[in-house]
């Protein structure tokens with residue numbers, strides 16, 4: 001399976017992390033975002049949104065990091081990471097949505113401003129993070145993992161931009177439960193980091 005990838009992308013890292021934790025082999029294909037490769041043919045035919053990550057599983061194309069996590073977890077076939085029952089799936093999808101919305105609009109956008117110089121409103125990202133972090137901290141005060149009492153793809157989706165929050169000037173140090181959850185995830189067999197996450 002090929003993963004169209006960018007090393008510094010937290011969205012791509014979600015997929016690399018899940019693959020590492022489950023022992024799946026991925027052929028990484030680096031996409032030159034600085035050079036605009038993601039907005040040109042042939043990449044744009046794979047993902048009309050012009051974004052990484054994109055998975056190519058023998059010609060079956062899957063775009064969006066959350067969708068790729070669901071696809072790979074199904075393919076992996078181990079129900080620990082993605083259960084078959086509707087209630088369990090709904091619980092996980094609720095957190096995938098948080099990863100794609102609040103985590104993206106908060107810590108991830110703050111990082112885009114500080115690390116990559118994007119013209120986004122930093123104050124808006126900080127405000128989202130200020131609402132999100134106490135909520136997550138309260139969740140992890142009662143739960144070891146995001147969903148179902150065990151590591152799932154929900155943790156893989158949430159973790160990257162929270163662990164990279166410092167690169168956007170977002171301080172997670174006051175949130176002890178959140179930090180302990182990140183430490184638990186980091187201690188899982190097979191864990192890999194990325195630049196900014198040691």
Ligand SMILES: N[C@@H](CCC(=O)N[C@@H](CS)C(=O)NCC(=O)O)C(=O)O
Pocket residue numbers: 006009010011012033038050051052053063064065066100
């Ligand atoms: N919802 C998408 C977002 C992907 C995304 O924003 N990718 C960034 C890299 S982290 C990208 O390719 N940005 C280039 C662009 O949007 O032009 C996902 O979760 O995969």
